[in-house]
């Protein structure tokens with residue numbers, strides 16, 4: 001690990017889940033802990049980068065030297081990321097963004113109906129794809145996406161690379177990475193594939209930051 005390989009570079013990272021409110025006390029979310037994104041923010045700052053971390057609701061301390069913007073919903077994450085993206089050298093999307101949100105937000109807590117009215121039903125609407133949105137910008141940063149797949153990781157990662165038109169896809173090897181302190185990664189890009197074997201998330205984050213630094217140096 002070479003310390004200041006990202007000096008003078010700007011990195012924008014999304015992390016954690018999003019929370020999509022249904023009413024004032026309920027919402028849709030997922031089990032992302034934000035650990036991988038926070039580890040990457042720390043590793044990038046250690047490597048000398050100017051780091052902005054856009055975080056969904058997580059219980060993690062802000063890494064030293066990192067500028068953090070807290071958001072709740074996918075739309076808020078999109079609104080925090082898009083205006084900043086063109087000025088960045090690298091965008092890393094680790095957030096587990098909710099694909100859908102309730103189409104309407106109830107102003108008051110939805111009450112159980114007496115009798116046999118049955119449970120309420122919700123219409124869902126699609127959230128914006130933050131990574132694809134950044135990748136579509138005219139002048140855009142080096143874009144890195146994550147993939148969590150339960151099967152056929154390499155094939156799905158390569159499809160995601162092409163569909164979202166990003167520079168690098170990082171696959172989580174093994175299904176249950178959410179909340180764990182370790183992980184194993186498969187890097188997929190136009191040049192091929194490379195595995196980063198199982199390790200704690202901070203070590204993997206440092207390795208991934210080194211891989212990104214190498215790709216920035218040799219475009």
Ligand code: C5P
Pocket residue numbers: 014074093094095096097098099127128129130131132144145146147148160
């Ligand atoms: O295909 P999928 O949506 O699962 O791709 C996951 C990648 O895309 C991750 O890097 C995730 O952070 C990003 N993503 C996003 N906005 C969404 C959905 C996914 O930035 N609405």
